[in-house]
Amino acid sequence: MDNQPDIAAGRLPESAYAENFGDVHPPLDRKAALVESSRCYFCYDAPCIEACPTGIDIPSFIRKISTDNVRGAAQDILQENIMGGACARVCPTEVLCQEACVRNTQEHKPVQIGLLQRYATDAVMEAESHPFTRAEPSGKTVAVVGAGPAGLSCAHRLAMLGHDVVVFDAKAKAGGLNEYGIAAYKVPDDFAHREVDFILEIGGIEIRHDQALGKDIALAELRRDYDAVFLGMGLGGVRALNLEGEDLPGVHNAVDYIAELRQSDDLRSLPVGRKIVVIGGGNTAIDIAVQTKRLGAEDVTLVYRRGPEAMSATHHEQEFAQVNGVKIKHWAQPRQLRGAHGRISDVVFEYTQLDENGRLAGTGDAFSLPADMVFKAIGQAMLPLPQANGASDLLEMDGERIAVNEQRQTSLPDVWAGGDCVKISQDLTVAAVQDGKLAAQSIDSFLRG
Amino acid sequence: MADLRCDIAGVKSPNPFWLASAPPTDKEYNVVRAFKAGWGGVVWKTLGEDPPIVNVSSRYGAMSYNGTRMAGFNNIELITDRPLDVNLQEIKQVKRDWPDRAMVVSLMVPCEEENWRNILKRVEETEADAVELNFGCPHGMSERGMGSAVGQVPEYIEMVTRWCKTHTRMPVFVKLTPNVTNVLSPARAAKAGGADAVSLINTINSIMSVDLDIMAPTPTVGGKGSHGGYCGPAVKPIAMHMVAEIARDKETAGLPISGIGGIGNWRDAAEFMSLGAGSVQVCTAAMHKGFKIVEDMIDGLAYWMDEKGHQTLDDFRGAAVPNVTDWQYLDLNFETVARIDQDLCIQCGLCHIACEDTSHQAIAAQRDNGARRYEVIDAECVGCNLCQHVCPVEGCISMVEVENGKEYMNWTQDPRNPMNQKAAE
Ligand SMILES: Cc1cc2nc3c(=O)[nH]c(=O)nc-3n(C[C@H](O)[C@H](O)[C@H](O)COP(=O)(O)OP(=O)(O)OC[C@H]3O[C@@H](n4cnc5c(N)ncnc54)[C@H](O)[C@@H]3O)c2cc1C
Ligand SMILES: Cc1cc2nc3c(=O)[nH]c(=O)nc-3n(C[C@H](O)[C@H](O)[C@H](O)COP(=O)(O)O)c2cc1C
Numbered sequence: 037m038d039n040q041p042d043i044a045a046g047r048l049p050e051s052a053y054a055e056n057f058g059d060v061h062p063p064l065d066r067k068a069a070l071v072e073s074s075r076c077y078f079c080y081d082a083p084c085i086e087a088c089p090t091g092i093d094i095p096s097f098i099r100k101i102s103t104d105n106v107r108g109a110a111q112d113i114l115q116e117n118i119m120g121g122a123c124a125r126v127c128p129t130e131v132l133c134q135e136a137c138v139r140n141t142q143e144h145k146p147v148q149i150g151l152l153q154r155y156a157t158d159a160v161m162e163a164e165s166h167p168f169t170r171a172e173p174s175g176k177t178v179a180v181v182g183a184g185p186a187g188l189s190c191a192h193r194l195a196m197l198g199h200d201v202v203v204f205d206a207k208a209k210a211g212g213l214n215e216y217g218i219a220a221y222k223v224p225d226d227f228a229h230r231e232v233d234f235i236l237e238i239g240g241i242e243i244r245h246d247q248a249l250g251k252d253i254a255l256a257e258l259r260r261d262y263d264a265v266f267l268g269m270g271l272g273g274v275r276a277l278n279l280e281g282e283d284l285p286g287v288h289n290a291v292d293y294i295a296e297l298r299q300s301d302d303l304r305s306l307p308v309g310r311k312i313v314v315i316g317g318g319n320t321a322i323d324i325a326v327q328t329k330r331l332g333a334e335d336v337t338l339v340y341r342r343g344p345e346a347m348s349a350t351h352h353e354q355e356f357a358q359v360n361g362v363k364i365k366h367w368a369q370p371r372q373l374r375g376a377h378g379r380i381s382d383v384v385f386e387y388t389q390l391d392e393n394g395r396l397a398g399t400g401d402a403f404s405l406p407a408d409m410v411f412k413a414i415g416q417a418m419l420p421l422p423q424a425n426g427a428s429d430l431l432e433m434d435g436e437r438i439a440v441n442e443q444r445q446t447s448l449p450d451v452w453a454g455g456d457c458v459k460i461s462q463d464l465t466v467a468a469v470q471d472g473k474l475a476a477q478s479i480d481s482f483l484r485g
Numbered sequence: 486m487a488d489l490r491c492d493i494a495g496v497k498s499p500n501p502f503w504l505a506s507a508p509p510t511d512k513e514y515n516v517v518r519a520f521k522a523g524w525g526g527v528v529w530k531t532l533g534e535d536p537p538i539v540n541v542s543s544r545y546g547a548m549s550y551n552g553t554r555m556a557g558f559n560n561i562e563l564i565t566d567r568p569l570d571v572n573l574q575e576i577k578q579v580k581r582d583w584p585d586r587a588m589v590v591s592l593m594v595p596c597e598e599e600n601w602r603n604i605l606k607r608v609e610e611t612e613a614d615a616v617e618l619n620f621g622c623p624h625g626m627s628e629r630g631m632g633s634a635v636g637q638v639p640e641y642i643e644m645v646t647r648w649c650k651t652h653t654r655m656p657v658f659v660k661l662t663p664n665v666t667n668v669l670s671p672a673r674a675a676k677a678g679g680a681d682a683v684s685l686i687n688t689i690n691s692i693m694s695v696d697l698d699i700m701a702p703t704p705t706v707g708g709k710g711s712h713g714g715y716c717g718p719a720v721k722p723i724a725m726h727m728v729a730e731i732a733r734d735k736e737t738a739g740l741p742i743s744g745i746g747g748i749g750n751w752r753d754a755a756e757f758m759s760l761g762a763g764s765v766q767v768c769t770a771a772m773h774k775g776f777k778i779v780e781d782m783i784d785g786l787a788y789w790m791d792e793k794g795h796q797t798l799d800d801f802r803g804a805a806v807p808n809v810t811d812w813q814y815l816d817l818n819f820e821t822v823a824r825i826d827q828d829l830c831i832q833c834g835l836c837h838i839a840c841e842d843t844s845h846q847a848i849a850a851q852r853d854n855g856a857r858r859y860e861v862i863d864a865e866c867v868g869c870n871l872c873q874h875v876c877p878v879e880g881c882i883s884m885v886e887v888e889n890g891k892e893y894m895n896w897t898q899d900p901r902n903p904m905n906q907k908a909a910e
């Protein structure tokens with residue numbers, strides 16, 4: 037048999053797809069939520085609040101769950117984090133609120149804050165009325181670029197404060213990476229879309245799709261036509277390996293494939309290789325590895341150039357990948373992507389170690405992994421800001437990303453930015469939501485100032 | 486959103502949640518913190534005559550139940566241990582700074598008209614909204630002829646209440662002790678004396694636990710203990726019964742009630758109010774978790790009222806009272822049987838063993854191809870619902886009404902009642 041690539045759709049029985057891409061953490065029912073909420077001590081100056089980037093009053097909302105005041109609980113959550121529903125599903129709670137829970141010290145078992153947050157927000161999102169009302173109209177209109185977590189959070193808070201908002205997004209659907217990037221089993225049942233609808237229910241927010249800044253619209257125009265501008269474009273670009281063979285068919289950007297997976301109506305029709313190699317050590321690497329495995333790939337190997345502690349994927353996520361049958365290989369870096377029959381056939385890696393100065397160095401020893409598909413997941417990068425109309429060159433950068441102050445204001449007095457496209461953000465949904473909220477508060481003072 | 490404003494015996498507060506007379510209301514510092522947190526009112530820690538009493542150390546006992554701390558709580562503290570002047574000055578200042586909150590001052594002085602008249606005059610000068618006569622404290626003060634020593638003798642209650650009504654223009658709340666056989670006697674006496682409202686319950690005589698190593702009750706003071714006043718979540722059912730009795734008694738019906746006992750959240754409060762309470766008072770829950778618990782009480786109650794379409798507290802106050810009746814008027818022809826939802830059942834067998842060992846042998850333990858299956862025997866089930874309470878799965882056992890086509894018939898109408906047989910003879 038010769039080395040023909042083995043890429044096929046429908047590797048699994050029909051019923052397996054729903055199971056593999058359904059909820060990873062099924063929701064709590066009332067009884068379970070009552071039991072779990074009773075584990076919260078209602079701490080004073082609670083460490084979990086400090087550990088939440090959006091500062092949700094966690095003990096308060098959990099106490100309200102324990103008294104069946106679910107609406108009050110959801111209100112506590114959503115007033116700090118309008119994407120409390122998404123965050124309940126996607127936050128790495130093991131390094132955020134739940135890591136800070138005092139129960140860890142006492143019994144190594146934190147209160148399941150994420151699941152409780154989901155219990156409360158699900159109930160309110162299913163209810164008919166939106167939980168917030170708008171302040172008196174201010175007569176001001178703000179342009180928001182990007183309908184991801186940062187942009188939508190900013191838009192919602194602005195609408196609440198009485199301003200009108202026009203959101204411009206390059207894509208056909210709103211939600212940003214909630215819609216196109218997060219692992220499918222974290223947000224099943226069209227959750228991202230439902231959440232966008234929920235956020236828009238407040239009113240005063242118009243979304244214009246297929247409108248890309250730098251292509252269809254220019255920053256100078258927005259600054260001229262609107263009272264303030266918020267930039268929340270995320271990271272459009274993907275880092276390259278800069279290696280030979282990178283362009284071979286069969287070598288993909290992980291985020292592109294995930295977007296395709298997330299948009300697919302029928303996962304059975306999505307082709308996946310038998311042998312998969314993933315290069316990278318973050319969230320995206322874990323997600324592509326687990327999702328290809330769950331699509332039926334036989335061997336999925338994730339290769340990272342340093343040790344497990346250095347991976348930006350949390351310990352919990354690494355373990356999740358391993359439980360899903362992903363093999364994680366540490367201390368190896370790619371050297372060459374080799375092809376056969378005009379396609380990828382294998383990847384050559386070199387073992388790595390730290391030299392005496394603590395710098396990463398190759399050992400000179402190599403090995404190769406056969407691959408039907410290779411996924412690059414070594415990070416995203418911000419696309420260079422368009423220079424059109426001479427406006428954006430005034431926007432100060434911090435490295436590749438936009439420089440902002442604590443209030444998320446850029447070097448331009450009427451332009452704010454937040455989420456993945458700013459330097460100080462943490463590349464998490466929850467951090468993007470916080471950026472949008474802070475920016476909206478600052479924009480509000482600016483507009484009323 | 487629902488309107489939570491509360492008016493009881495002319496005392497107004499932005500919400501019905503008051504702190505009961507106890508350590509949380511002992512001084513300006515605490516009370517100001519409480520008002521900042523959102524509490525609608527306070528009943529200031531009971532004042533007495535100088536010199537102030539002295540307290541012991543330690544003072545509190547608690548009962549943990551299956552890991553739940555302070556399911557029940559008790560104390561052997563007395564009334565305020567601070568000089569009267571200091572308290573009065575602080576009360577005056579706080580009332581001036583927080584005019585919209587209810588400021589009720591709890592009092593306990595010896596059983597002489599002169600003593601009551603003097604203290605009332607001084608309290609009036611603070612501009613407080615009302616006084617609450619502490620006839621409830623079950624320890625320490627009762628031995629001195631005050632507190633529950635007065636509260637257990639209806640004639641004294643009536644007499645002291647009347648003195649107070651004579652000597653002050655302030656509304657008079659009478660705080661009742663539960664350490665009586667029938668709460669209606671003291672409640673009726675308070676009403677007869679002219680009380681504007683009653684507050685209940687104060688704490689219940691109790692011994693929390695015995696330290697088996699030193700063979701002494703807790704809390705232990707130098708190797709000895711004394712009975713103390715029991716309160717907290719565990720006393721709520723007792724308190725609610727007493728509130729309901731007063732709300733539905735012909736003589737006392739309509740007498741405003743400030744409900745107290747085990748209240749910790751909006752639902753507890755709503756239950757007391759549905760049984761006729763105008764405002765509610767909280768002590769143990771605040772001592773356990775701090776003043777912030779009032780946030781859940783406020784928005785929880787308002788959301789629930791919105792959901793039910795109640796606009797003001799009056800819309801549901803006392804709404805459950807007409808449905809509290811005497812046993813003899815319950816419908817003997819109303820029948821239910823237990824239903825087990827086999828899809829929810831986790832096969833723990835608790836329903837079976839409870840029924841088999843201690844009730845009516847109405848749940849069969851079966852094996853279906855080796856698998857456990859518990860099934861109700863309808864003919865044996867009397868609808869007691871013990872199984873429903875022991876089942877650990879929410880909604881797994883339900884009690885369904887049996888359509889037996891029989892008319893309402895209570896014990897007074899039942900031919901099996903010997904009294905009726907006698908009448909028929
Ligand atoms: C694969 C993957 C998995 C992840 N998993 C998690 C997770 O489990 N938990 C977690 O907390 N975080 C996760 N993250 C990170 C998280 O998704 C991001 O931090 C978050 O989405 C950032 O929000 P944002 O609004 O800044 O950007 P985005 O979500 O990227 O949204 C940007 C929006 O701007 C639009 N846009 C881009 N360029 C333009 C333009 N020029 N003009 C107009 N519109 C434009 C885009 O279409 C998009 O709608 C993951 C990221 C990836 C890539
Ligand atoms: C430590 C402590 C001290 C108390 N002191 C008084 C008091 O001085 N006067 C009084 O009327 N009641 C006093 N009480 C009784 C409370 O006001 C209240 O009636 C009782 O605790 C029941 O409410 P709870 O279950 O919310 O605690 C005290 C209770 C406690 C726990």
Ligand code: SF4
Nearest residue numbers: 077079080138141142
């Ligand atoms: S655990 Fe520590 S902080 Fe918490 S109550 Fe006990 S002593 Fe205080």
